[in-house]
Amino acid sequence: SEDDAKLTTGGEFTSIVVVGATGDLSHRKIFPALFSLFVEKHFPKNYAVVGYARSSMTLDQFKEKSCKRLACRAKAGAACESDREDFVKNIHYFSGQYDSLASFQALDNFLAELERGFSPVATHNRLFYFSIPPSVFLATARGIAHAAMARTGWTRVIIEKPFGKDSESSLELSTGLARLFPEEAIYRIDHYLGKEVVQNLMVLRFANLIFEPLWNRQSVASVTITFKEELGVEGRGGYFDEYGIIRDVMQNHLLQIMALIAMEPPVSLDAEDVRDEKVKVLRSCLPIRNDDLVVGQYVGDGTAQRPGYREDATVPKDSITPTYAAAVVRVNNRRWEGVPFFLVCGKAMDARLAEIRIQFQQVPGFLFRDTPGGMNIARNELVIRVQPDEAIFMSVVNKVPGLKTRLESKELDLEYKARFSAADIPDAYERLILDVLHGDKSLFIRSDELEAAWDIFTPALHHLEKHHVRPHPYVWGSRGPAEADALAARHNVRPTGASAARL
């Protein structure tokens, strides 16, 4: 694109400042993604990558730490190594406080010098990636806004969840940011939206004729969006215990994916048009009812390796924070009224799995009632899997070849699995950072979207907290509490066939 051209060949200089650069996310995801864009030639031609953190350390120490995971998706050893050397040359480190204006003034000078070093008259852009705890969000934002804004090019800030803890605190954060930056400068990231299959959702829905006639309450029985981890908190319970699984996963990742599934066709693929539709469908959702929500908390399985949540040293002994939740979201519009959107997420479960499962209704007036296999035949399902591998498949009923009529349901691969190697599929962070560089906001969350998302969950969250609702215990490595199955059954979500094990 034009933008691309300007960034990669033109006379611009872009500083990418990773605030909180010594943290886990930084070296695990952000630096590898930056390097990958560099290797794939999607990176600014003229740039500086600046690590910013509180620790004092030498540049070499910082490079050692932050660059240890740099790898090439599709290039062989030597070529990759050569790229790595080139990339690392332009990495810098700057130590400063998050709540100190003076620190940001110093950073500004540091950046200005780099910019002048390139060219005093070029356009100088600055991108700040917030890889920091929520408690210092606003302070950092203030520092940048008051002392470190780009003088000639754009300034953009990337922030990640948590965006508050409920409608009120989220609004407070949004208002605080809005006083410092215009909305178009703020990129609220949800890295799930950067996944290839999530991207493909738009293509599947809107570039194929065959799905739209099925995409409604007449054909769909339920939509289940699942995110399960095999790991527990394992010594990192501090942050988690404050937020819990609903705020950590459900209210953002799962709801964002749900919005993409449920939204109306946008008027165009422009970022604002897509986001308009996402907001619309979120606003059509009713707040979660208390009886549509099941929360759980894992207990140990008796082994030392898998202790219960409250046995973790970083977790209060009387914690009632949910590590598992299952909720039914009701979309109260013409397309979806009556179709349960069943959101499920949990830690310390039986599998690592993230997927969307659209279960279609049973065929009315089913002709094969009396055919062997007929009555128990699974319903058609369309499954978009994000983890452990990205895949899209559809279950279709066929006749088993042979002289008898016998039915079977098979999950048929629509895409990806076995067709593309890992090398072909960029990491979610790559795509998202690239989009920020290009100013494309399709995959980022707008403030009104955030507000609508919180409105769905805030009453239920307040209810849990006000009434000290105890989560249902479930054993580490299990499918979660049985109450969730009862909730699913009440909403006619059928764990048939392969999904029985997975739900």
Add this chain to the structure above:
Amino acid sequence: SEDDAKLTTGGEFTSIVVVGATGDLSHRKIFPALFSLFVEKHFPKNYAVVGYARSSMTLDQFKEKSCKRLACRAKAGAACESDREDFVKNIHYFSGQYDSLASFQALDNFLAELERGFSPVATHNRLFYFSIPPSVFLATARGIAHAAMARTGWTRVIIEKPFGKDSESSLELSTGLARLFPEEAIYRIDHYLGKEVVQNLMVLRFANLIFEPLWNRQSVASVTITFKEELGVEGRGGYFDEYGIIRDVMQNHLLQIMALIAMEPPVSLDAEDVRDEKVKVLRSCLPIRNDDLVVGQYVGDGTAQRPGYREDATVPKDSITPTYAAAVVRVNNRRWEGVPFFLVCGKAMDARLAEIRIQFQQVPGFLFRDTPGGMNIARNELVIRVQPDEAIFMSVVNKVPGLKTRLESKELDLEYKARFSAADIPDAYERLILDVLHGDKSLFIRSDELEAAWDIFTPALHHLEKHHVRPHPYVWGSRGPAEADALAARHNVRPTGASAARL
């Protein structure tokens, strides 16, 4: 089933008489199918297989001829050989004329003796398979009806196309047969209906929720049913020249398949209910318009191996018999009005191919107009392939993984290909003969169906013949005459992607 039980274990004795047993069809298809049913234990326990033909030959000569192609689909050598020996024991040969009552009286005695040999008091069924030219159909039928009917069990006759040459002659044949046998004794075979994928059509349509909302004029742009052979007449032009490709292939095989695609859901899977719906949809078809029909005749490609049709020794030099035809059938009902059913068949063409191609409409209000690959992206298609291999696939548009949005259309295997070995898939004749043994008529053509089928083609056929319409020449090994492409284009049938080469 109960029937099955009675036949395979019970006290019945069944004679299977292949009339015209020395012909090509007989040893190529019928005997192998009988043997296969025997191997698979779907055969009557007590039976005789009787070859009937004019030639004088010894039983050994006959066995030599008719059994040379017997093979086991799924059994290894020795086991198969042992089955073969068992099967061959009960083969008999009887020489007689087709138009001689005396011959059939003699056959009756011969059969009666075999039956008595089994048990004088058992039920004795007789199945007659007509593997004979149309000219002796009625004479043979008369012979059987007057002299060789089963005395205690059922008598059934299997007949194959041609069922007349137009509405009038077909009616004459039907009336003639109706005077001799009740409708329920007559099995008009169309072996295409015995193909596995054709069988699966019913399952796909009616056991899946996802196809019905698409199965109509709102979603389908066109349906193309193609049957192409690479071979010409090659010295067997006598019969063919009299009938031509429309009568030989289009009016029966293609139209039968079309009826299964286009029919309404039947009230049940019972044979009569399915046939009722097939008749209904055929009656909804308008007669082919002259300008909706393109006929062709192949000419040589300049080599000695591939002479033109009229250069074949068995073909009149001035023949105007079509070896290729393309026609648009219009189904004038609520579901299909405006959707062209494009039937194409030919000899001496570029490929051996039999398939059904349902082409869906372009996405209205297409959002990806400006996306690379967007405007030329193929429409969704559902393809049911019968030859060279049986397969069902669907083309779906996906995003190519990567940082850019790029669309591609892939044909995705819904079934069969690479999932089942040839051993799993019974030959069409197996299924059909088994159905006759069980008295299941789902896959056979009823007389009113035949009448409706002829009504669609008779006016066009009469037009061709009355006006001595010259077929368009096309070179052996080509895609057929260009005029057919023009016809397709006029009806918005798009040869996109893979189908471009195939159409």
Add this chain to the structure above:
Amino acid sequence: SEDDAKLTTGGEFTSIVVVGATGDLSHRKIFPALFSLFVEKHFPKNYAVVGYARSSMTLDQFKEKSCKRLACRAKAGAACESDREDFVKNIHYFSGQYDSLASFQALDNFLAELERGFSPVATHNRLFYFSIPPSVFLATARGIAHAAMARTGWTRVIIEKPFGKDSESSLELSTGLARLFPEEAIYRIDHYLGKEVVQNLMVLRFANLIFEPLWNRQSVASVTITFKEELGVEGRGGYFDEYGIIRDVMQNHLLQIMALIAMEPPVSLDAEDVRDEKVKVLRSCLPIRNDDLVVGQYVGDGTAQRPGYREDATVPKDSITPTYAAAVVRVNNRRWEGVPFFLVCGKAMDARLAEIRIQFQQVPGFLFRDTPGGMNIARNELVIRVQPDEAIFMSVVNKVPGLKTRLESKELDLEYKARFSAADIPDAYERLILDVLHGDKSLFIRSDELEAAWDIFTPALHHLEKHHVRPHPYVWGSRGPAEADALAARHNVRPTGASAARL
């Protein structure tokens, strides 16, 4: 039509024999209908109307009795009187037994003489209208079949319900008739099918584009077919007590109307095509479940004029015959699965009413929840009323004009009411007899249809009788037993708005 032409101008002579001519139906309905056809010039040009009954009476006595209700729909006094005189001239009376072959031989002679009197060489048709009790049906049929068939033209017999009492007895009657007459000679009348609005059902459904997209389980919540009478048995309980309301009204009139509502579009308007579809949909119906059936029996309201059913002199004191029934029929096909067809009929109720009420679903994602009148607004309904007047109307929600948004639901007249005078609307019997004269069987019940209809009700009827189920009492003049309301509620049939009073 051609037929019409032949009958009214041609060289044919038609005898119309009313068997049981002294009965109530005969002078109340049959003779007036014959006369009306005569006045409207839809009558055979050459004809004799022959009354046949057991009573000895003079021709004048007979004319006096049978012609007292002759009236002209659209003609003024003198012209009508003149027509009447003409018509009456060709009325004859013949006294005979129903079970005596000799009587029918005598009738044959009598008819032959009339026929010869017209012309010895013309075509002579004979139409027999059975206006007799079921006990003499078969005897009469035998008499006609063996002794009084037309020699040169057609013979047709019209029979009216009851056609048996359950599947078995109905089959027995059908088989008995089939031995005597070919199916095409038998006209099983259901006079409800002759009503104008019932006729119009076909036009509404199939000549308008706008109803078909609504005519299915996606849009329709329920279909209620109601037939209520204000009268009780009033001294004529003999026949009724043997049959009960289910056999008298529900299994025939209501089910026939239901079939027209629920059937698929026929391939053409030909009688057999329409009847094929009716049979199909009846075969898709599941047998009535015992818990889907409520039966009632009226008790007196305390006045002498309105005694209870069992207080009627003609009714056994311990009768458990239902005088009211409400049943849910489930149509188990693609279009209707899950939509209750609620059939209601009763005697001694609060109104005289026959109507079909198609209740549409509530708008999903209803936007007007908070608008005054919004939540309680009635659902859309399409109502086809047969009695007390013929009318079709649709309820539509509109904004009440004014500065506020306020919703109201109005029943809007689609047809008939106030547009046509009674003179325009022929009696059902006129149409049906005319159709018999023309050999048009669209509105008559085929034997397989009858069989399918009985299959729906027989198990429930046998259950009632085997277990001596006591009907729920309801007071003369009431809406029927409250249990029926509970049944309706269980199936989401909503008595909103005007229908609340009517249900």
Add this chain to the structure above:
Amino acid sequence: SEDDAKLTTGGEFTSIVVVGATGDLSHRKIFPALFSLFVEKHFPKNYAVVGYARSSMTLDQFKEKSCKRLACRAKAGAACESDREDFVKNIHYFSGQYDSLASFQALDNFLAELERGFSPVATHNRLFYFSIPPSVFLATARGIAHAAMARTGWTRVIIEKPFGKDSESSLELSTGLARLFPEEAIYRIDHYLGKEVVQNLMVLRFANLIFEPLWNRQSVASVTITFKEELGVEGRGGYFDEYGIIRDVMQNHLLQIMALIAMEPPVSLDAEDVRDEKVKVLRSCLPIRNDDLVVGQYVGDGTAQRPGYREDATVPKDSITPTYAAAVVRVNNRRWEGVPFFLVCGKAMDARLAEIRIQFQQVPGFLFRDTPGGMNIARNELVIRVQPDEAIFMSVVNKVPGLKTRLESKELDLEYKARFSAADIPDAYERLILDVLHGDKSLFIRSDELEAAWDIFTPALHHLEKHHVRPHPYVWGSRGPAEADALAARHNVRPTGASAARL
């Protein structure tokens, strides 16, 4: 509502300033609407109505002029007269220039005095109604913005078309206003949106289940929106000749109505949600193609009373300004692609008519082909008429009662006609002014909506002007130029039945 309560009973004082108060619109529409709201008790309790214009005149002269048309819709003489006296008491007149800051400062003083007179501490709102030529729009706006804004309450301005002459000039005006007022203070009026039936459109579409399944390209063949006047310019050609019929009527009134017909269901009935959807559908419209536009100009009919457009004294002799236009708008989205929206408007035509005519497709597989009246039967239509009377009707095909099957199509009144008296139906201006008082913007045009609307018409307008396209002549009192019929025919818009005369 709450707002209502505050305005009518509370402590607020509202000044309504009609700028351009001596003009035609003012005394014909604005003052009567204000009075009507006063009578109906929808008016602010404490208010001043201030006329502002350039002319010097006494208050009595002004009252005489502006109040001469005040009438009560639903009140009898004396009561009305008493209301009128009350209302007139609070009318004031203030003379000033439109482009003079000093004038507006003086007005501010005048208003402040009135406000203080009520209460120095109350909330004081000011509403400015721009009833002035476009040339002084911005000057007036500047005057108000700089000198006459409300100090404690809200300030709102109502402006009416023309909003520019094309995309560029409209943008200029929008930008100019945006510098002076926030978007929420600007009410762009399109009085067509205030019509009762237009209001009812939302109710019809979204409060009834039965229309949505029909509201799409599968069912709708075309939508025609017509606005025809019987009058020519009649001496008022100055303004008109500069703008022409496309800018005067089509680009605003017709397009606004089209947007309400074509838009997707909004997420709620809130003003912004409705306007979001209107903008979306306008953005989905392709710019009018030159060959999809027919323009005409009327010529005299030979009488002195009806001179040609260019014979009008106020019109240039060589004017090529269209007085008639017919255009096809293409909505390029999933719902509507392929459905022509045919907009027609003209002066000096055969009738005064404003209506929306949704023409449904022909029934596919039409069964009544051979029925008398079958083939020529009109398609179903839904007609919403705005002028000469407000009405909604649907054409439905019925069987004509009688013994023959004969079809007829009738237009059936769904609403209004004959049900409500004129007294019930408020004038469009009443509703709109009331909405401004309440701050409800549903019926007003947002700036992005305006932009989208201009984008549809600007290329065609520029084409007409750049190439001096001569409009087709048509005679005063005719149906417009024949070329428009050809355009309609090309797009399959059928002038059947009643619409033939009307189109």
